[in-house]
Amino acid sequence: MSLKKIEQVKRDKGFKIFDLIIYGVLVVTVAVLFIVFFTTRNTNPLTGVRVFVQAKIVFEYEFGKEPVFTESVTADDVEENSSSLTVTVRTKDGVNVLYINKEKKTVKMKDADCKGKQCLYFQPISDNNKFIYCSPHGLRVEPLLKDLDNPDIII
């Protein structure tokens, strides 16, 4: 390597800071986009669930409040502790067991006595866009939507 080239490389050292600035800008841009995405997306946190059997309400629970029982699901059908509720729903076609995690605010099906147990493969309900459905028992678990009366609708 010629002396001239060595001198040039030495002079070019100063551009390393410029490299760092570009890398820094890229990192900050990615971080900002990441933060914006997670803070502005519509997550609709779950406020509670309503359980239907053949479209009839059999149980309702809103996080932080007392469960609402009916003739079909009584207090005897619910095991409650500080972090969860386990709800047994008996329909004329069979039994489903629902697990409500109070801390994570999620709801999932824990057990069912039907053959396929399809409802166990539903993802836990963690926001207002999910539901669980047990076709053999006609049981449906839906988010407790609090704003159905809101007259503002955008289509």
Added chain:
Amino acid sequence: MKIKTAAIAAAALFGVCAFAGCKKTTYSVYTNMPQSSYTLSDKSYKLAAEIGGYCAEQKQFEDKDTSAYTSLGRYFFSMMADAYLVVSDDFTKDGAQENYANFNKAVSDVLNEVDKALSSTVVNSDVSRFNDAAAGKTIEIREITYNVLSEAKYVYNLTDGCYNPALYYNIQAYGFGGAEDFPHSESELPSAETVAQYTDLASHFGEVDLSEAEGKFYVKKPDYTVTVGEETLSMKLDLGGIGKGYAVDKIDGLFDEYGYEFGYFNFGSSSILFKSNVKAGSWNLGLSGPRSINRDAYLQTKVRGEKLSTSGDDEQYYKIGKTRYCHVIDPATGKPVQTGIMSVTVIGGGAAQADALTTAIMCMGKDRAIEFIEGKLTDRKVTFTCE
């Protein structure tokens, strides 16, 4: 130096992107709603013209004590689209839960019946049997199918063929209506000759013959066929552009039958029934801007006791080069609509007709659409947006 050049290039690219992001496109809005009944809420949309002719009478509603009312919502699933039903009532009164359960079952039955009758993807549905039948053959159909085809023929004639449910092959060729994949390049698009043949076949929709005898319903498939390649094709139907509206009409009747005055039924956001709102009486409806990313409303109006249908080119589409291909096929060209109309909303009247009318208006183009609305849709509220 290379790094310097890269930095300058990156900055320039960033600047160009920022400029492109800031550049706003303005769209035109046409409506026949009286100015007092709506507001434009997005500055990207400018009122281009108020179309004359709207003279529908507004229904009068009595105030009712709804203090004990609560609202229940639930999803329904159909082959055509997802649906959402909201009903407000005093569910603590005797028999209310039973009534609600029966109502839900009735709604579910309507949606199942509509699927069994009208879906072209359901095996042995009336439409599938029609599509599989030989040219000239008569088949027995359900009353639902008879009614929907009657509505389809009415709108086909009213719009001089701008609504045509016989464009099945065109829809499939352009990758819509349950087709396996979109074309990804111009070479994958159907040839002009093929499109012309499909369009020619569809233009014989007027020859679909409906009849009724001894309480049974029949449809006769036109004799006309075309040959594409080595295949002889007879007419096939896609009633997706009218079926959802028909279901909404039926469910409107169920609301009345089961005594519900409050709530709404949204079928795929393209056909919606608005009963009264339990809090405010009317619903504050916002029509979201077509092609807008944030889905903010460009127009706001109040609706109550009305049905709405809407079509747009922003839900199902793809782009090849700069050309946009959407799911609405123009019967005049046999290709995805390129008239410049981006979205159409029709409020009032039957939802089945409105469903078909929105598709037709998209295909008309601005001037013809204005003339049509002023001349023939004087009892409905119509709004459309243009590029």
